[in-house]
Amino acid sequence: MKVGDKQLFLGMTSDISRKKAVERQKEERFIARLTRSNEELKKARVEAEAAVVAKSEFLANMTHELRTPLNSVVGFAGLLAKSSDLNAKNRRFAEIITSSSQALLALVNDILDISSLDADAVRLHPVVFSLPKLVEDVVASVSLMADEKNLQLKIEKGAAVGEAHFGDPVRLHQVLLNLVNNAVKFTSEGGVVVAISAAEPPGSDQHLRIAVRDTGIGISPEQVKSIFQRFTQADSSIHSRYGGTGLGLAISQRLVELMGGEIGVDSVEGEGTTVWVELTLPCEDARALADEDRADILQAAGSSSRVLVVDDVDLNRDLVAALLAPQGYVVSEATGGAEAIEAVKTGNYDIVLMDVQMPEVDGLQATRAIRAMDGFADLPIIAMTAQALASQWETCREAGMNDHLPKPITPVTLMAMMSKWTDGAPRVDDDNSGALDKLGGSSA
Incomplete structure (x- = not known):
């Protein structure tokens, strides 16, 4: 190889080495x-x-x-x-x-x-329920607001709609209450109709359509496109005129989808709105309602079940006692977990209503201690808690609690829980007016 060729070769080799070095540096x-x-x-x-x-x-x-x-x-x-x-x-x-x-x-x-x-933490709890009765309850809940605005509030029930279905009545009630409440809120003249219909008579399953029609302010086509988005209302003036967070329809859509259904809106601005829900629910024998719809079948049975109410807040204990005592229950109280453990040892209670968050010994610790004692494995212990997250109930269940009674406690939910876990459920007064007397006070 000539000297010039050798130098050229060395130069090319050097260039290649430099390029490889640069590439390595880039790669590094x-x-x-x-x-x-x-x-x-x-x-x-x-x-x-x-x-x-x-x-x-x-x-x-x-x-x-x-x-x-x-x-x-x-x-x-x-x-x-x-x-x-x-x-x-x-x-x-x-x-x-x-x-x-x-x-x-x-x-x-x-x-x-x-x-x-x-967080995908919402779970459905299907039971046998009466759809017509559920709609009646929803309408009754907003009837006062409708009366104040002189609005007609009607229910239309198709002949093919079954009397008993299998689904989650609590979540469906929540959806329909939101829709009817919105309809009344945004209607100043005329009225609101809740129509339930079915395309075919009851069979193994039934495709149902529930439509809430109003004669209110209506929604423009552009606004309909975003009506189910969270924190969204039809226009910026809605909040100042009617209030609200813009969460209700977004939640309703998610719940309906969770139930395998569909929700939609048909509206003409200035003429009114129809919000509809379509669901397919299994049909049930109407006689099955007698076993499932506990809140509707509570009858007088002369129960004298002994109840221990555990809560560190005096007013909470007073409220539960005021609701239970007129119905024939014998109510005792404990102000904390440690006191509850001692009371259970000697009280011969039929059921314990246990608050979860309490100072020193909380409801979870108290429940674990009670379960560890001989003879109390089957004692119904019901969590009374203001924490409504699903994970909280799982924690209660793992501690040994049998069921979950969320606060705020209502007469119907409390009595349904007592009926479920005690023998011989007492009746529920229609007005519960006697409960105030048990507190030793009345108003004139």
Whole structure:
């Protein structure tokens, strides 16, 4: 090889080496950046998971803090409004307090539902129920607001609609109550019709359509497109005129989809709106309602079941005692977990209603201690808690609790729970007016 060729070869080799070195440096820098990105992603993931845990803990704590006073406000306001000792003016005041406290509770529930749906923590609890009766209950709940606005509120039931279906009546009630409440809210003249129909007579399954029609303000085609988005209302003036969070329809859509159904809107601006829900539900023999619809079949049975109510908040214990004592239950009280453990040892109770969050010995610790004692494995212990998240109930169940009674406690939910877990359920007074007398007070 000539000297010139050799120098040229060496030069080319050197250039190739330099290029390879540059490529290696680029590759190393890329790998370093990728490694840093992976580390940052891992860190972000850890932070996101921690944020989810923190959010859940915050919601659980806030739920408890909000629901605890609401339990007393809703409960006692409801008892007061039904008291026979009130004159018309004071009864009206009590009804306003009841309505306002229930509206506040609905807001709290909306916030919790959105969080639970986001976390896929909402579970359906299907039972046999009467759809026509459920719709009647929904309409009755908003009848006062409709009367105040001089609106007609009607139910139309198709001849083919069955009397008993299998589904989650609590969640369906929540959806329909939201739709009917919205219809009444946004209607100033005319009325609201809730129509239930079925294309075919009852069989193994029945495809149902529930339509809520109003003669209200209506919605434009552009606004219909976003009506089911969370925190969204038809226009910016809606909140100032009617209030609301814009969560109700978003929650309703998610719940209907969870039930395997579909929800939609047909509307003409200025003429009214129809919001419809279509579901396919298994049909059941109407006689099965006698076994499932516990709240509707509570009858007088002369029960004298002994109940231990455990709660560190005096008003909460007073409310439960005020609801139970007029129905024939023998009620004892404990102010904390340690006191409850000692009471169970000697009290011969038929059921324990146990608050969960209490200082020192909480409801979970008390339940574990009771379950560890001889002879109390089958004692019904019901969690009374303002924490409505599904994970909280799982914690209660793992501690040995049999069931879950969320606060605020209502007469129907309380009596249904007592009927489920005690022998010989006592009757439910239509007005529960006697409950106030058990507190030693009345109003004139």
